[in-house]
Structure formats: C-alpha cells, structure tokens
Amino acid sequence: MRADPARNVEPARQAVRPGARQVFLFLQGPVTPYFARVADALEARGHRCLRVNLCFGDWLFWRRAGGVNFRGTRETWPAFIADLIDREGVTDLMLLGEQRYYHKVAIAAAKARGLNVTVTDFGYLRPDWITLERDGMSGDSCFPKDPEAVMALAAKAPEPDLVPRYRDSFWLQAVWDMGYHLMSNWLWWLYPGYKSHQVHHPALVYMGTGLHILRAKRTGPRGDALVRRLREAGTTYYVLPLQMENDFQLRAYSPFFDLKTPIHAVIRSFSEHAPAESRLLVKIHPLDPGIRxxxxxxxxxxxxxxxxxxxDFVDGGDLGAMLEGCRGVVTVNSTVGLWSMRANKPTMTLGAAIYDIQGLTYQGALETFWTKAEPPRRELWDAFIKAIVANIQIRGVYYKGEGLAAAVEATASRLDLTQGAWLEVRSRARTAPEAGDDLPGIEALQNA
Known part of the structure; x- marks a missing residue:
C-alpha cells in the first residue's frame, strides 16, 4: 500500500527544562522485567515512575513502588487514565503495542496534553536490537518516508556496528510469556473488567505453537531440500512470508482483517501476471500456533x-537461503522485508511498513511486481540502516542478562530529556492504507 504524504500529524511537545524531573507512566510492555528495571534506572536519575497494572501479569512483572491497579471496565478507562495523568503530573507515556485498546485511549489523552509518547518493541534489526520510537511504529512511525530525508539523517549518523553482541533466551521468553498470560487468565477475578487484546485463549496458542515447533523439525529439512532443488535447477521463484494472524502489524497497519485475504490476493496475482515457469513459496511463520x-x-x-x-507451502527451513535464491518477496509488512532487502531482492509491501520507501521497495501495483520490480538502491539501503540505528534502535535484548542490562541503560539514557539525549524524527507522514489499494476485488478475496 502506498503512503499518503498529505497526512502529517505533529503533536505539540511538552518542554522539559534542564534539571526538571519527568514523571513516567508505564502501561503494558514486553513480558520481562525490562520496564521495571528501566523505571529503577530513571528514578536513580531523579525522575518518578508509575505503572498501571491492567491484569495480574502486569503486576507480576512490576512488583515495585509506583504500581496502580485498574480493576474497572473499558467504559471507565478513559476517565481513569485522564484523571491519573492530570493528578500525577505525568510528562511521559511508555508502552508496547500502541494499537491495543487501553493504549490507544491513553495515547489520545497524552497527546491532547502535549505529553511525550514512547513505544518499544523488538528491533527492526535482529538479533540484539530494540525499537524505541516516538508515537508509534509502522503506520504510526514518524521516521522519514522521503528518500532524501533518510539520506540526510544518515549523513549525520556514525557508521553502525552491526556485529551481534548479545544473546537472548527464547526459552526464558516462552516461560515468562506463558506465566504472564496463563496466570492473568486464571486469576481474572483480580482484574474483573480487563479484556485482553489477544485473539485466542493462551492455552490453545501455547499448545499449538509447541506442536508446530516440534513439527517444524521434521518439515524444515523438506523446505531446505525444495529450495536447494529450485536453485540447482535455476528455477525462478518468489517468496510470500506469512505473519501471525493476531499480529497488530497485520490487524492495524494493513487493509486486511485476516491473513487469508492477502494469501488469496498474492496467489491470484501470481497466477495472472508472474512468468509462466516461475514458482511461489508461501512460508508459514515459525511461531504460528496452527489454529488455522x-x-x-x-x-x-x-x-x-x-x-x-x-x-509450494513451506514450514520451517533456512529463511536466509530461501531469500538468497529468490527473485523477489511480497509481504504485508513483515520484518522479513528487511531481510529480503539486505539480500538485495526486490521487495513489495501490501501494508504500511517503516521500510516502504521509494527506492527500497517496489512502489507499483502488485500485478506488475512480478516482472518489473528492481532490487533496492544500495546507497539508500545503507543510509536507511544508519538512520534507524542512530534514531529509533537501541542495542540490547529484553530477556537475558548482559543484553537486558544494556537495553535498560540505553533506554533510560534516551528517555531522560534533561540530558537532551533524545533525537526525534518528525518528518514522516502518518499513513493508513486504504482497503483495496493496488489489490483488485479485495472484498471478493476476503469472502473466498
């Protein structure tokens, strides 16, 4: 989906005087002690930190001073959060998942008062980077969309060190995530009015994901063998990487309300417009719970x-090798698009993505992508990486030891405006893809 450069919302910012104390309000974040430790670091710098616990899992990963338990309903949330912000003199809002209901309401209240809103999530770069952006990510990101603005940002940035420094722990992530969601579900009566943003029951998701991981050990080698055969035969193939259907990147930053619709759209376009001898590899997300x-x-x-x-449907296998041998990648807005461009492959997004920039991704219609798309401009790609590292990425991880400590210190330094440490990027037009742009018969595809 192409951006509409006419829409550009620039909320006023609340000035922070040198030496003034900031008051941070944390909402839901990554399922890790990251927010609590960031709060420790900020308070050590002289600031004050609060947290609203919406469910038992929030309480479980805070367990420090400043926690406020909200046990009301969604209907009472707007008044509650507005009163809390005013009463406590909040200057900054910090959260993960700006499209969650509770967060959308809080962000609206914060912006109406000119407060700073900071959003975090897993990094656009992997494996040891974390995203820290003002206002939001993807379609809500303020990162420049204009290629020249990206080049200008990069010109001011140092050369990034992209060599991995820290290892994270998938198993620690899994255990903490299960503890958070299952305990919140079982102890729902402690927060009776809370409604989770999750689409499916957590027990069903965890069982399905576990079985999928085990199954991928068997199916992965088959996918690798398929890619090897295609590359040895010189067969042209394209890749469609699937995302999680409950991912807000899909639900909020694309015209699709499910994952089936883009699958139909891409396969239909491939059948009508791709070279006759080419193939399409549809790769499932490695953590998909298999509910569909x-x-x-x-x-x-x-x-x-x-x-x-x-x-061909591919479950598991080496994504890097698959991308290395492909002719191009079509994605809704997955971070696989970044992997694809790093491999110098033509890439097209069907939804809003921070990297959907002219000169990086294909800006034409899906029907012409198959034959006309070109690889990204290398100098723009290098500039894009330099710009995001310098402005909206921090080094570290959410879960494990040294990397978590590095992330906490980098986050506190970035949030502490008394040091003037935050470099804001404000030139990106906010976008919301219109349903059906570039996709013929989207309503019919949704019902297919």
Whole structure:
C-alpha cells in the first residue's frame, strides 16, 4: 500500500527544562522485567515512575513502588487514565503495542496534553536490537518516508556496528510469556473488567505453537531440500512470508482483517501476471500456533487460481537461503522485508511498513511486481540502516542478562530529556492504507 504524504500529524511537545524531573507512566510492555528495571534506572536519575497494572501479569512483572491497579471496565478507562495523568503530573507515556485498546485511549489523552509518547518493541534489526520510537511504529512511525530525508539523517549518523553482541533466551521468553498470560487468565477475578487484546485463549496458542515447533523439525529439512532443488535447477521463484494472524502489524497497519485475504490476493496475482515457469513459496511463520490450517488454505487458493503445480507451502527451513535464491518477496509488512532487502531482492509491501520507501521497495501495483520490480538502491539501503540505528534502535535484548542490562541503560539514557539525549524524527507522514489499494476485488478475496 502506498503512503499518503498529505497526512502529517505533529503533536505539540511538552518542554522539559534542564534539571526538571519527568514523571513516567508505564502501561503494558514486553513480558520481562525490562520496564521495571528501566523505571529503577530513571528514578536513580531523579525522575518518578508509575505503572498501571491492567491484569495480574502486569503486576507480576512490576512488583515495585509506583504500581496502580485498574480493576474497572473499558467504559471507565478513559476517565481513569485522564484523571491519573492530570493528578500525577505525568510528562511521559511508555508502552508496547500502541494499537491495543487501553493504549490507544491513553495515547489520545497524552497527546491532547502535549505529553511525550514512547513505544518499544523488538528491533527492526535482529538479533540484539530494540525499537524505541516516538508515537508509534509502522503506520504510526514518524521516521522519514522521503528518500532524501533518510539520506540526510544518515549523513549525520556514525557508521553502525552491526556485529551481534548479545544473546537472548527464547526459552526464558516462552516461560515468562506463558506465566504472564496463563496466570492473568486464571486469576481474572483480580482484574474483573480487563479484556485482553489477544485473539485466542493462551492455552490453545501455547499448545499449538509447541506442536508446530516440534513439527517444524521434521518439515524444515523438506523446505531446505525444495529450495536447494529450485536453485540447482535455476528455477525462478518468489517468496510470500506469512505473519501471525493476531499480529497488530497485520490487524492495524494493513487493509486486511485476516491473513487469508492477502494469501488469496498474492496467489491470484501470481497466477495472472508472474512468468509462466516461475514458482511461489508461501512460508508459514515459525511461531504460528496452527489454529488455522494455512497449508490447506494455500493449497485451495492455488487450485482456485489454477496454479496448484506452481505454489509450494513451506514450514520451517533456512529463511536466509530461501531469500538468497529468490527473485523477489511480497509481504504485508513483515520484518522479513528487511531481510529480503539486505539480500538485495526486490521487495513489495501490501501494508504500511517503516521500510516502504521509494527506492527500497517496489512502489507499483502488485500485478506488475512480478516482472518489473528492481532490487533496492544500495546507497539508500545503507543510509536507511544508519538512520534507524542512530534514531529509533537501541542495542540490547529484553530477556537475558548482559543484553537486558544494556537495553535498560540505553533506554533510560534516551528517555531522560534533561540530558537532551533524545533525537526525534518528525518528518514522516502518518499513513493508513486504504482497503483495496493496488489489490483488485479485495472484498471478493476476503469472502473466498
């Protein structure tokens, strides 16, 4: 989806005098002690930190002074959060997931008062980077969309050190995540009015994800063998990486309300416009819980559009090798798009993405992508990486030891405006893709 450069919202900022104390209000964040430790670091710098606990899991990962338990309903939340902000003199809001209901309401209240809103999430770069942005990510990001603005930012930035420094722990992430969501579900009566943003019951998700990880140990080598055969035969192939259907990147920053629709759209376009001898590899997300049978959906879509002999469903395997040998990548707005451009492959997004910039991604219609898309401009790609590292990425991880400590210190330094440490980027037009842009018959595809 192409951006609308006419829309550019520039909220007023609340000035922080040198030496003035900031009051931080934390809402829901990553399921880790990261927020609590950032609060410790900020208070050591002379600031004050508060946290609203919306469920038991929030309380579990805070357990320090400054916690406020909200046990009301969604209907009472707007008045509660506005009163809390005013009463406590909040200057800064910190959260993960700006599209969650409670966060959207809080952000609106904060912006109406000219407060600073900072959003964090896993880094655009992997494996040991964390994103820290003003206002939001993807479609809400204020990072420049204009190539020249990106080049100008990069010109002021030092050369980034992209060599990995820290290792994170997937198993610690899994254990903490299960503890957070399952305990919140079981102890719902402690926060009776809370409604989670999660689409499915956590027990169902964890069981499905675990089974999928085990299954991928068997199916992964098959995917690697398929890619190896295609590359050895010199077969042209494209890649469609699937995202999690409950991902807000899909739900809030694209015209799709489910994952089935973009699957149908891409397979249909591939059948009508891609070179006759080419193939399409549809790769499932490695942590997909398997609640929907994506293999069957892909197979039926391929049959419907007459390309069942040219579309392959891939579960597991080496994504890097797959991208290295492909002709191009179509994605809604997955971070796989960054991997694709790093491999110098033509890339197209169907939703809003921070990297959807002219000169990096294909800006034409999906029907012409298959034959006309070009690789990203290397000098713009290098500039993009330099610009995001200098402005909206910090080094560290959410879960493990030394990397978590590094992330906490970097976050506190960035948030502490009394030191003038935050470099804001304000030139990106905020975008919201319009349903159906570049995609013929999207309503029919949604019902297919």
């Amino acid at each position: 049978n994506w293999a069957r959906i892909v197979r039926r879509s391929a049959v419907k559009w007459g390309v069942s002999d040219r579309v």
